Amino acid sequence: MSQLTVDIGGSPGINCRxxxxxxxxxxxxxxxxxxxxxxxxxxxxCDYCTRGVKEEYAGFKDLKSIADETLANLQSRTGNLDRITISGGGDPSCYPRFTELIELLGSMEAPLHIGYTSGKGWDDPAIADLLIDNGLSEISFTVFATDPELRKRYMHDPTPEVSLKIIERLCESVDVYAAAVVLPGINDGIILENTCAWLDECGAKGIILMRFANAQEQGLILGNGPIIPGQSVQSVESFKKLISDIQGKFAMKISGTPLWDPEIGSPFAILQKPDLMKKLPRVECRASIISGSVAAPFIERVLHACGSRDSVIPVHKEIACLITADDIRNLDLNLVNETIIIPGRAFVHESELQELVSKDGTHRIGIRGPEMLTADAETSMGMTRDEVLAMEMDGFAELIQTINRFGQPYDRE
Ligand code: SF4
Incomplete structure (x- = not known):
């Protein structure tokens, strides 16, 4: 499958109206x-952890640069183009020459995907037909709430009614996945039910609900919390319950991040498949696996089913992929053994990891584990259960191989 990603540049907030x-x-x-x-x-x-993670780019790229880059990318590949995805730090709906951009990409006659938009840059309902006519096949559209006043107040969408009309029209011909950050007391409760009912009626494929984070331990790693001073935040468990309570009421798929996708049973759907866990390699060595506080108990259950005798150690941070050097610095080194494995995506430099895990004078090795052990709701939204299970099998097989390669063998204890 040949895919082309068209990066339009831009920075969040700055190129988002x-x-x-x-x-x-x-x-x-x-x-x-x-x-x-x-x-x-x-x-x-490096560029990723200095600028990329903040999505800090110089502004939208001009149309000519996008056209030149796209042409160069096209020339370097063979075979049919199966998908063109528009991505960038800024919001595509705010791209100044959006009509020309879409006509340019539409002329390539491959299905277009818009990976993320808030739609707040679109002030004319005719945009929906422009997108459909140019081959849009899938879009992820932040809705927040279908109450126009709330969209205006919280997203600063100057024309919320137009954005909603565009969603409505797109739902007739395109796979629309809606998204909403849930702010307790603002767009939850009956507002959320109304939002889901409206989207369901329009024919949206699904909605991803995102638990709001307002503090460092919830995942704000850029030193910028609180985002909304005084705004309450749901616990992960109460958020999971919200997803469970609401999902049965609508035909479209409803899932949440960090937990959960009820249709697939993820993250860690493998826990419901003992026959699959039996196919994983056996854990034969001791190693301290470090994870976020949400994932740690799940990972521990899978590893115990594969023969591990060790606990998975949670850091204070809830989300494993957002672990930073501060989380490792705050680890109680009395609880870890000589081999420490951190999540593959953690924001920790490897030489700093070595220093931090040996700072009490005991030499330990710090290793980066697999990038992904499961799929969060954003990843699983377009996946089947078998695809998620295959991803989890690959991730855990790699983790166990890492434990067995770098850990201390149990049979020598
Ligand atoms: S949340 Fe709003 S401001 Fe931030 S990137 Fe999305 S559209 Fe832009």
């Missing part, structure tokens, strides 16, 4: 590089 009230990029200032899996071994900080 202003920040949405809940935007995680609000208040981000000059943050020091975090360190990550892409950094060179001798240098903490």
């Amino acid at each position: 202003g920040f949405c009230e809940y935007c995680y990029f609000k208040h981000v200032k000059g943050v020091q590089p975090l360190g990550c899996r892409y950094c060179l071994p001798f240098k903490k900080g």
Whole structure:
């Protein structure tokens, strides 16, 4: 399958007609590089963990640059083009020459995907037909709420009724996946039910609900919390319950992040498949697996089913992929053994990891584990259960191989 990603550039908030009230990029200032899996071994900080994670680009690219890059990318590939995805730091709906951009990409006659838009840059309902006529096949559209006043107040959409008309029309011909950050007391409860009912009636394929985060331990790693001072935040468990309660009421798919996708049973759908877990390699060595506080108990259950005798150690941070060096610094080293495995995507530079895990004078090795052990709702939205299970099998097989390669064998204890 040949896919082309067209990066239009831009920065969140800046190329979005202003920040949405809940935007995680609000208040981000000059943050020091975090360190990550892409950094060179001798240098903490690379383009990804310095600029990419903040999606900090110089503004939208001009149309000519996009056209030139797209042409160059097209020339370097063979075979049919199966999908063109528009992505970028800014919101595509705010791209200044959007009509020309879509006509340009539409002329390639491949299905178009818009990976993310808030729609607040569109002020004319005719945009929906422009998109349909140029081959749009899938779009992820932030709705927040279908109450226009709330959209206006929290997303700063100057023409919320137009955005809703566009969603309605797109739902007739395109796979529309809606998204909403849930702010307790603002767009939950009856407002959320009304939003889901409206989208369901329009024919949306699904909605991803995102638990709002307002503090560092909930995942704000850019030093910019609180995003909305005083705004309450749901616990992960109460958010999961919200998803369970609402999902049966509508035909479209409803899932949540960080938990959960009830249709697939993910994250960690593998826990409901003991026969599959039996096919994983056996854990034969001791290693301290570090994870976020949400994933740790799930990972521990899978590893115990595969023979591990160790606990998975949660850090204070809830989301594993957002673990930083501070989380490792705060680990109780009395609880870990000689081999420490952190999540593959953690924002920790490897030489700093080595230093931090040996800072009490005991030599330990710190290893980066697999990038993904499961699919969150954003990943699983377009996937089948078998695809998610295959992803989890691959992730856990890799983790167990890492444990067995770098850990201390149980049979020597
Ligand atoms: S549209 Fe998205 S990226 Fe832009 S300000 Fe709103 S939440 Fe942030």
